[in-house]
Amino acid sequence: MTFWDTLLYDLFPLIWSGMITGCLYALGALGLVMIFKCSKVVNFSHGNVAGLTAFLVYGLSSGVLLSLSWGAAVIVALLCAVAIAFLIYAIISPLVFESDLTSTIATLGFGLIAQGVTLLLFGADIVALDLPIPRFAFSVFGLLVTGYDLTVLAVAVVTIGALFIVIDYTKLGIAFRAISENPFAAEVCGLNLRSVHLFAWVTAAILGVIGALLIVPTTFLSVTTVATFMLQAFAAAVIGGFASLPGSLVGGILIGVLMNLFTFYVSPEFSSTFLLGIILLALNIFPNGVLQRVGGSRV
Amino acid sequence: MSNLLEVRNLTVSYGTGAPAVDSISFSVAEGAVVALLGANGAGKSSTMKAICGVIPASGEVDFAGSPITGDPARRRVAKGIVYVPEGREIVGDLTVRENLVLGGYQKSAAERRQRMDMVLDLFPEIAEKANRSAWRLSGGEQQMLAIGRGLVADPKLLLLDEPSLGLAPLLVRRVFDRLAVIRKESNLAIVLVEQNLAVTMRLCDELHFLRGGRIVGHRSAEALRDKTARQEAIDAFLGAAAA
Amino acid sequence: MDQVTNALRGDGIALSFGGIKVLKGLDVEFRAGEITGLIGPNGAGKTSLFNCLTGAYRPQHGSITYAGTSLDGLPPAARAGKGIVRSFQHVALCPDLSVRENVMIGVARNYSAGWASAFLPLSAGRKERQDMAAAADRVLADLGLADSADLLPSELPPGTQRLVEIARAIVGKPSVLLLDEPAAGLNNSETRDLMKVLRKLASTDLVLVVVEHDMDLVMSICDRIYVLNFGEFVAVGTPEEVRGNEDVVRIYLGSDDDE
């Protein structure tokens, strides 16, 4: 096999599929970063809550809980995710203004509860959750592109695009950026910090549900699936600097591609160790993320 | 004429030590400029922050005839008390225009636009750079932006904390000239914390001297024209011990 | 004792952050046996100068020497080892340690019992602790704080906390002591106590520099005063000279066209 064949048959497809999953990591990472940026809390419950809602979609559409249509199930699950985000933030909001570390530990508690509730409702078994995704495939320059790939890409582009428009061009977006950089200035201007935090939590929950639902077709759904997926999102957020929205997009795609290459060329068994290595390296070489701004802000 | 702001026994404590502000009482008439003078740690900034509601305090604060004690900062901003903090505290990553939007966050879109146009007219220096990130402005421009951001909220009372800090004399004069214009046009009341006594005296009607969290002296504007009062002010800064 | 050689000198110290010149080539000489005051409006660069002297900041230009030996490039911990000690603008006592223990940290660098005695009941560790405690108690007694030795810093009024900081700074017998706003937040009687303590310290062979806003304090205890504004010295001299200096009055009162 020649060098070009290797590229064509292994490397390009690996990079392509890595980029597709990377988009989903980015969705997860964006949620983590939104919350961290404005309230300095790392939301460790992100994966478990998203997992719970993915299970809700399954439960509501498969007859385990109800037999709704797929679309209705997703809407109900999204509403649940928003309600859970409200609830979590309502409980920890007094802590947020006191210690970011304490509130971060508190989110671990919510993660544990979400996991337990998932177990209680749905058990520890693996279930299959089918999404109504167009099933077709075609080949471009030898690269196999599926309906799933295009769906993920389209959803990711639309969601992330919408999010960036809100943050860049709306009044709410200005408030979000102001609170992220200088909460004192925002308070002096008469902003309600809590309602902006809540906006971030709710947006993150919705992004989490979308990411979780879209990752499921590549695997089965179990208690740990989504939490594991969110760990990659975590790494993506870290690589992006944990405080940069475009950074987490780049980080997500980078993680998707690197993990794909690593499992194929090196070893699938050491993927978590590889993640550890990436996180350590990223934090130490680019403590502010790969998209570190040159020049920096004032002072 | 009734008082716009009435502060009674305002006390601010951080931790267990002596209070930073120790039951201060004073009032500000409508359209008046009241200055607070004192060394670092005398409690000036804490007084300002307590009045605008960003730090907890005990005592009573009345504004426009009704009590606002216990109101959060955002409600006080809505009522017309706006704080322009020390060190400018603009949001560097936002553009100049976006910072102004932040200042008028609680206003309707139309009213905000009108106030913003007014502010940009008043400060042509920053109007030129309206779409630039705020951190790229010079110190003086940042101070103008901070004051402008406060003005977008259409305040009745502006709390100005050390607007001359770190500015060259020429810029200080320019900033204070603008303040004088605003004051004349809009009957805006101002509480001013300053180190630059000369410019302060050009603007203010009343002066309170603070030391150790208490008001230790008070002078009206007429009294300040007097030479001995000026010497008192000088002593307050450079110390009387060596005299 | 030759005072000039035992001085902390800075030659042409220039510091800038992101293009903003904070210090513009300062020449200073702080002499042993004197109290030197460093005054100026907020943002004039006083704390930045302190940070350059202690090694927390690295100036872009200029050199710093103590008693003729260069300190350039030494990190803060190494300068502390040479006896250059500072206090902080905001009280920096450890809230978990008693007053005595906080002061004991001031002499910690002179001791070297190993890790084994840190964890195990060995005599070396016990002796070290006793010696350190004795040194701390001596200084606390000197400053009239013997009664507070077993309290936590949070149980003390801010004025006493300041004195504890000074105790921690002097317990290791420093050769240079830099005090950053020691009187901030103190009431009048506490300030008077502080002044007494500082006068007492000045009688030893110590380079003592005070950054302070309380002019009563500065004018009454300092032998020499440096006035800093926008990163430059506007005046240097005795309290009387500085008080009479037109430039200094203008800095504090602002220039005014009407005058």
Place this chain on the structure above:
Amino acid sequence: MTQRLQDIAASSIASWIPVAILAALPFIVGGSWTFTLGLCFANSIGVLAVSFLVRYGGEVSIGHTFFTALGAYAVGVLDTRFGVSLWASVPLALLLGVSLGIAFAWPSRNLHGIYLAVTTLALALAVPEMINNLDWITGGYEGLYVSTPLVPGVEMGLQRYYLGLAMLVAVAAAVARFRLSRQGMTLLLAKTHPAAADAFGTRRVWARIAVMGISGGIGALCGATLAFSGSTVSPGGFTFWQAIFLLVGSVVSFYGLSLVRVLIGGAFVTLVPQLLSASGAWIPVFYGLSLLGMILLGHYLPRIQKTLARRKGGA
């Protein structure tokens, strides 16, 4: 001075009473309880390791299973492969824990707060994978069985119990002594005011490395005790969840370092899964609720106390 010494004496008496009670317990309760309590002592040491990092470093770790696994496998491997008893394997475990704590602290020396917590999280995730894939030495999923007695001739059940107790008491005593040492005091200052510590000759990188080294060492001692007192070493004991449970134990004991406090944390980590073993799904729910409950209690307690005091004063 005398006042403080009296305090210390009083607190040492306060901790000797529970030790005496615990020492007498095997003669009162049954064998299964003895075994569980042995595990409880081991987990208490783990909780202590996490709390030490919080108290002396101001940092939170979600990855201390890395260090407990290290200690446990040091004991397990030496025992099953070479028949070496604890006399040699515990010092080795300690050495490994300290050196890997330092090795981890060096690259992460500039990370603080949430960033460090995230790094330790990655550490915890990598542990089970490493154990499973190094099965030629770790025994993979099946794990290792520790059976070499410490003191030949004494009943193994009692040995497992008393070694756990002895280790816990020794570690708690050493940590209590450390609080009085020069190093301990400077670490505490470096935690709250790194610039001040710097100005008195303690570099902050040194402080971080020392704290991580000690905490890693204590973590490894926890693992070593866990291996001996629990008799088996398998990957199931060092999962990501186990790492979180250690943190939960530390929070539940309010990050306390005293013997009684860490025993509460250790008991929490050990007993809750035992009591809820019939309904496994409730374990995470219960842990989550306890974690939240303790955090919220810690947050509201000062206010509650103030209200109560006011009510009492008014009455």
